[in-house]
Amino acid sequence: MSTPTSYKDRLSQVCDELNWVKEQFGEVAYAVVSALACQRLLLMAAGKWQEPMAGDWDAELSRVAQTFGEGGEAANLADFEKRWFGAEAALALVSADTDKVKSYVYESAKIPEVRGASGLLQDLNEKETAEELHKRLGMPPEWIIYAGGGSFLIVTPTELADQIAAEIARLYPAKTLTATITAISQPVSLSDLHSALGEQVRELGFLLKVAKLQRKVMPYFDTLPHGEFCAVCNIRPARERYGDTPDLLCASCTQKRKHSDKRRMLNKFIEFLNGEPQLREKYFRGASPEAASWAETLADIGQLGDGYVGAILADGDDIGQFVHSLETLQEYHRFAHGLEKAIEEAVFHSLATHLHCHPLSSPRGRWTHFHPFEIIALGGDDLFLIVPASIAFEVGLSIVEEFAQAKSCVLPSDLQDHHWGMSAGFLICPDHFPIYFMRAITDELLARAKQETRRKLYTQQRVPSEQAREPESYIDFLILKGAATPRRHVEELLSVLYEPGERGDVRLTERPYPLSRFRELLDLAGQLKGAGLSRTQVQAMAQALYRGREQATLEILYRLSRLPEQPRRVLDDLIQQSLRAENALFPWTEHPGARPPYRTTFLDLLELYEFVQPLQGEGGDDDAS
Structure with missing residues (x-):
């Protein structure tokens, strides 16, 4: 069912008349009551609307707005929905998620196309889809409860739900030529929308995964036997040149490169x-x-x-x-x-x-x-x-x-x-x-x-x-x-x-690290650099760790004893911490039952040294120059 222009304009008018709800109760309440008012209008247009014997629509709609804006009893919502809309749910949720984002964004190794592809998807997600839905269907942007990370959650009249899902699915390949998005809709009661949304979102997520697996049609471009392939993606037929480059690009990569300038x-x-x-x-x-x-x-x-x-x-x-x-x-x-x-x-x-x-x-x-x-x-x-x-x-x-x-x-x-x-x-x-x-x-x-x-x-x-x-x-x-x-x-x-030798008893890393421990290591590496520890000394200690546990321990302790006073003082805390720890003898920590059983943070520290800014004591200038 397409929405006639006259009804699209009427939908916009109905939503405009309810702007007071947005001002008084917020965007969420406005989204719900404006969607309810539009559902009523669409049912009237289709000849499906049955006016209840008694009730004041405007007054009860105001109470719904108050419930979603300030909180209230969900039972009132069920009674309202049953009396005015019967057994059918008045509203639906539309959920959408972009398909195979990485395949689209990282199709090229060149930064302009990657930047352009990412920008295209972000613009569609955050701005253009809302504008297009308003232009074609009269949908106010407030119906979009969430838009981010390539996904949407939209509250909508049941009569418009399938159209909105179809329009989103049409828009992505129309704008990008090769990216697609899967969109589904599911009726939802006002009570569930008010107090059981998490369960509804979980169910929509499952249905969305099923819909993605069932997708059969993908964008396709014919390639003639004598045709030239795109110089960027090398997948689709080349169509045109863009800018000063002599490269022939396909239509999709041209779109990406154009968008990289934004x-x-x-x-x-x-x-x-x-x-x-x-x-x-x-x-x-x-x-x-x-x-x-x-x-x-x-x-x-x-x-x-x-x-x-x-x-x-x-x-x-x-x-x-x-x-x-x-x-x-x-x-x-x-x-x-x-x-x-x-x-x-x-x-x-x-x-x-x-x-x-x-x-x-x-x-x-x-x-x-x-x-x-x-x-x-x-x-x-x-x-x-x-x-x-x-x-x-x-x-x-x-x-x-x-x-x-x-x-x-x-x-x-x-x-x-x-x-x-x-x-x-x-x-x-x-x-x-x-x-x-x-x-x-x-x-x-x-x-x-x-x-x-x-x-x-x-x-x-x-x-x-x-x-x-x-x-x-x-x-x-x-x-x-x-x-x-x-x-x-x-x-x-x-x-x-990081697992040298044939004995298999050491692993020269403790990664991954908890946040606080990684901060300690990063600051320690910066202090070592600020204390004047040379790259030659770092490389010598790193190489020593590959010579077996016993020899590495002796050689590193020997090299530490010969360090200048400042870097040696910085490392003293690390050594003392190791001596106090259970199952530890610097630079090793034993992990009983793990394979390999002996591990060390020392090589991680030495590797971090090369890619940190020097720190003086507790502070320093860590601004990349």
Whole structure:
């Protein structure tokens, strides 16, 4: 059923007449009552509406608005819905999620296409879908309860639900040519919408997964035998040239490259800085924001890290469990917007604190400076960004720490005792690594960190409450210096790199680390650098660890005794801590029952040393220059 123009205009008029609800009771109450009013109008237009014998529509609708705006008895909602709409649910929930995001975004190894693909999806998710639904169906943007991370949750009249789902599914391939989205709808009672939303969202999630598995039609492009393939993706037939490049691009990659010129994420970052005058001044250092552009290539970012970049992937811990714990539409709306704000502010604050705008070696037109970072993804509860390697660990760790501090601002009061945090995977690699491989490796690092976080959470749940400690999120990292892209999974790489010899009794790493322990190691590495520990001394101690447990212990203790006073004093605390620990003899810690049983944090510390800023004592300047 299509919505005639006259009824689309009438829907908009009905919604406009209810603006007082938004002003008095908030956006959630407005979304519900305006959707109810539109359902009534659509039923009238279809000849399905039956007016009850008694009742004041406007007065009762006002009470519904009050219930969703201020809280109230769900029983009143059931009575209202039954009398005015009969046995059929008046409203429905539409849930949608983008399909195979990584395949679309990381299809190319070149940063303009990756940036453009990510930007296209983010614009569709955060802005264009709402605008298109309003334009074609008269749907007010307030019906969208959540839009982020490639997903939607929309409350809608039952009569419009299938149309809205179909319009979303049509819009994505129409705008991107190759990206698709799966959208479904499910009727929902007012009572469940008010007090059992978590269960409804869980059921929608299951139905959405089923719908994704059943998808059969995907965008397809014919390729003639004598045709030329796209110079970027090498998958689809080339169609045209874009800009100054001689490369022939397919229609999809042309769309991505065109969109890479947009500054939406930069504008959000600058808007954040405008609210933080001191950070803004520190970050721009006299440069004009209008004269600063994205980095042209990852080499621009890598030049600030001696040819290396750091890829940071982070994701909120058990966010799905929080969503399923939320009972009301108001809580869901508040949580979704609070989560988005917490992640964006953590990312923007960390970038502005630890980085600053840099001059271009060769100005490009009006661009004289560039931002030394690349935000590939920032939405929902996850993020993926690339920064200079020399500051990557500090930037990533600061994001995770600041996100953890946002707990009281995001979670409802009855969920404050739940674990709240963000696990992360950090990768240091040469700046010529394809972005797809960066994402694939950090995905595995993040999975290892999340697995350890979940294991610790499960362990804490079995401990008596009076003995339980606040569980922490975990961080995993990997440093790759080779020129070749690794063809192994992370677990295999760790075995090859950190389990030397034939005895199989040592593992030269303790990764992943809890947040507080990783902070200790990072600060210690910075203090060692600030104390004047030389790279030659670091390399000698690192090599000693590969010579077997007994010989490594003797050689490292010997080398420590010959260190200058300042770096030796910095390491004294680490040694004393090891001597006090159970099953530990510096630099080893024994893990009975584990394979391998002997592990050490010392090599992790030495590896971190190369990619930290020097610290003096407890503080120091950790701003990447």
